[in-house]
Amino acid sequence: MKAIYLLVALFKLSPVFCSSKSPSRPRELILERDPGSGSCSVIAARDTQLFRNLPPGDSHVSRRRTPDDKERLSIIASDDSIVLNRARSLCLSFHDAYYPADSTDATVDGFATQGTFSIFEASGLRSTLPQAPYLKIEPLIVSGPSDNRVDLVFFSDGYLAEEKTKFIEDAKRLADDVSNNQTFNTVRPLLNFWTAFTPSKESGVGVGGKPKDTPYGLYRDGTELRGVYYSRPDVARAACLSMGDQCDYPILMGNDPFYGGLGGEFTVITPSLANGALVLRHELGHSVIDVGEEYDGGSDGGYFGVNALEGLEGPIT
Structure with a gap:
């Protein structure tokens, strides 16, 4: 059943294949929203991939919870004015925060080109992202052009410069496993896998809540073998966004x-x-579909989303 949901999710996110036309690419505004105050900060704005079933004259909004209890919003529409109008409806005082005080025009022209983070130059709107780290990008499994595929990228953390070969080998083993496993093999023709290597100054993953000197600052809360957390999400966002169409799901x-x-x-x-491959399949389920856990004791009650049944009143489908 999970494989079916993954197939639906990936097809929805993927562009239209084998199209004889070349329609203009839609606009995407990525925001971080504080649910308590309703205020938003801008992560990035860009031309994005073609989007299936994008409502004409309307927008598509996806929401993702972040570990610090905020929302990551992605607003996609055919032009700037639709995107900005939707942002104003979702974000308190969005107009006041992101337009000049003397501006009378509610439409701002011109997204920055993809791969840059200076947004809406005329309005003074700016991204909060830092500069992306150095990335040495190499292909693992490529099924087609990135503007026509769903791209998953392995980013290195805790690998020294001399451990680059180990990183590539680790990523290749996991990419081969996950793309051949029954969960993902039916959508393998839609997927590309890449590595993006950045050398770390320290090897390994931090423990006791203290990250090491690594690009994304991965760490464990204690020494228990369970969650691995990141301390530098802005750097990870910048790294993925700097790759443009080549990065849809950062790993x-x-x-x-x-x-x-x-x-x-x-x-x-x-x-x-x-168990690295098993964990990758499990965690990608959260990332692609935004579903709860497959076991008791998870956060938010553990079970939610399309793979959870909220009651026994109706038939199980």
């Missing part, structure tokens, strides 16, 4: 031989020989 891989992971905006894993 932060910590150089640690033991179990651990996290799902959500970023899929966090380790290359554990015992």
Whole structure:
């Protein structure tokens, strides 16, 4: 059943294949929203991939919870004015915060070109992202052009410069496993896998809530083998967005031989020989579909989303 939901989710996100036309690319505004205050900060704005079933004259909004209890919003529409109008409806005082005080025009022309983070130059709207780190990008499994595929990227964390070969080998093993497993093999023709290597100054994953000197600052709360968290989400966002169409789902891989992971905006894993591939499939389920856990004791009650049944009143479908 999970494979069916993954197929639907990936097809919805993927562009129209084998189209004889070349329609203009839609606009995307990515925001971080504080549910308590309703205020928003801008992560990025860009031309994005073609989007299936994008409502004419309307927008598509996706929401993702972040570990600090905020919302990551993605607003996609055919032109700037639709995107901005939707942003104003979702974000308190969006107009006051992001337009000049003497502006009388509610429409701002011109998104920045993809791969840059200066947004709406005329209005003074700016992204909050830092500069992306150095990335050495290499292909693992490529089924087609990135503007016509769903791209998953392994980003290195805790790998020293001399451990680059190990990182590539770890990522290749996991990409081969996840693309051949029954959960993903039916959508393999839609997927590309890449590595994006950034050398770390320290090897491994932090423990006791203290990240090491690594690009994305992965760490464990204590020494228990469960969650692996990130301390530098802005850097991870900048890294993924700097790749444009090549990065749809970022996978932060910590150089640690033991179990651990996290799902959500970023899929966090380790290359554990015992269970790294299993954890990757599980956490990608959270990242692609935004569903709850497959076990008792998870956050938010554990079970929610399309793979959870809220009651026994109706038939199970």
